[in-house]
Amino acid sequence: MRVTPYFCLYLAMLTFTYDLVDSAEIPVQEGLVAQWDFDETTGQVARDSQGDLHGDLINFGDEASHWVPGRVGGAISFNGSNHIEVADDPSIGGDIQSAMTIMAWFKSNVALDAGGAGNRMLEKGNSYFFLQGVGSGGMNFLVKDGGANRTATIGESLEADQWYHITGVVDNGQARVYLNGESKNMINLNGPVDDAQMTLYIGSDDSGNHFNGLMDQLLIFNRALSDAEIISILQASEPDGPPEIVNAPVGDTVFEGGTLNLSVKANGAPPLHYQWFRGETILRSQTSNTLIIEYAQTSDAGDYSVVVSNDAGEVKTTPASVTITPITSISTGQVAYWDFHDNSGTTASDGSGSGNDGELISFGGGAFVDGKVGKALDLDGAGSMVVVEDSASLNGLSHEASIAFWMRLRSYGEEESAGSYTRESSYVLRKGDHLGIKVINDPGTVTRTLTIRSGIGADGGGAAKGGWEINAPQGSILLDTWHHMAIVYRNNTIA
Known part of the structure; x- marks a missing residue:
């Protein structure tokens, strides 16, 4: 395979922190059988404040770093490979097969696409789940009924780095799911929820699929809560009084044509209202906690602030300075460019000036050959590759970027068995487990195309379809033909 890649990359990042407030008292106590507030500050046990259903932390690296500020008091932070195990008990199993309510606050580190799969927040072994997938929704409520999956779906995608509250209710032969107190879906059941008398997993399922993010105030009731009771629990978690700024907008530098994205976090009695300004100019269409300007122009540069208000008062943030860098040539924003003209x-020398030279590995000779534009690199598909050391410029790939290259394939890659058929795949580029660009020829999913996987843990290798990926049109990659491929990340979308 011959590959001639070059990179033109754009970066816009914001960071967030969260304040720690005391856990609110749960206003509904009747039927509450388990309560994990995750307010601990050290240790390897998550304590149940309603009884003795304490959970053992599994694969947490130290005593303290996983205990973090949460939505209500403290929270626990999962990294996508650890979880909590709570031993089976009738109070969270056999006693609640016909009526139950399960609820929790959560904030994912990765976007949870409605059409995705693989993120598992909770499973009571083969009984009930909070999970992404098995229906449309970034986080759904699934119960087992006679061995069959019954999923109450929320039907929408969920953003990363945002707190959500999910509630699952079983009552009278029905299962319901709520998001932020709003009823999203109801399904009929054929009988009580299965009780397999298995362990409760928090932060994963029992099959090695995990959750990557924060969880707070996990509650289990042995009865179906009413809509009003669910709302009352949410309201008890809300702060009172006039708005207070927790995180003000942070200034940023954005490339011309890129996306300006500023955010504010505030506490105060709901509902909170937002109005953004550039200098003294009111931006009448920008009335949420996040300001987004797509295809930013140099005229969008300036000092941005936001007024946050409620019935008790208002507060204005300090200005955040925004710079828009003009695009003067194809080299603007370029952090790596390998033309293989060595x-x-x-x-393989990096012509961008960023010093991201690559080392040729397992080339027997004749690595550089005639290409589509000058020279190209001839890879044998049997181990030859270019290895580029980790660098700050490459680690800066986030939010928005463009990747482009020429390639001409002799084959689609190494064959592997998929049971009743074989499939082929080969990497064009890979960085860790969070960015993978692959050629795929898989009759079971997509054929003769390019697949892009991005996001923390999104690329686990192999040809099997991942939980979140996008591909070029099927059949668009032909053998022995030069193709120019361009991948553009813009404002949480890929084209």
Whole structure:
């Protein structure tokens, strides 16, 4: 395979922190059988404040770093490979097969696409789940009924780094799911929820699929809560009084044509209202906690602030300075450019000036050959590759970026068995487990195309379809033909 890649990359990032407030008293106590507030500050046990259903932390690296500020008091932070185990007990199993309510606050580190799968927040072994997938929704409520999956779906995607509250209710032969107190879906059941008398997993399921993010105030009731009771629990978690700024907008530098994205976090009695300004100019269409300007122009530069208000008062943030960098040539924003014009040696030189030279590995000779534009690199599909050391410029790939290259394939890659058929795949580019660009020829999913996987843990290798990926049109990649591929990340979308 011959590959001639170059990169033109754009970066816009914001960071967030969260304040720690005392856990609110649960206003509904009747039927509450388990309560994990995750207010601990150290240790390897998550304590149940209603009884003795304490959970053992599994694969947490130290005593304290996983205990973090949460939505209500403290929270626990999962990294996508750890979880909590609570031993089976009738109070959270056999006693609640016909009526139950399960609820929790959560904030994912990755976006949870409605059409995705793989993120598992909770499972009581083969009984009830909070999970992404098995229906449309970034986080759904699934119960087992006679061994069959019954999923009450929320039907929408969920953003990363935002707190949500999910509630699952079983009552009278029905299962319901709520998001932020709003009823999203109801399904009929054929009988009580199965009780497999298995462990409760928090932060994962029992099959190795995990959750990556924060969880707070996990509650289990042995009865079906009413809509009003669910709302009352949410309201008890809300702060009172006039708005207070927790995180003000942070200034940023954005490339011309990129996306300006500023956010504010505030506490105060709901509902909170937002109005953004550039200098003294009111931006009448910008009335949420996040300001987004797509295809930013140099005229969008300036000092941005936001007024947050409620019935008790208002507060204005300090200005955040925004710079828009003009695009003067294809080299603007470029952090890596390999043209493979080196002709000889064991180095693929980076022409961007960022110093991201690559080392040629397992080339037997004749690595540099005639290409589509000057020279190209001839990879044998059997181990030859270019390895580029980790660098700050490459680690800065976030939010928005463009990746482009020429390629001409002799094959679609190494064959592997998929049971009743074989499939082929090969990497064009990979960085860790969070960015993978692959050629895929898989009759079971997509054929003769390019697949892009991005996001923390999104690329686990192999040809099998991942939980979140996008591909070029099927059949668009032909053998022995030059193709120019361009991948553009813009404002949480890929084209």
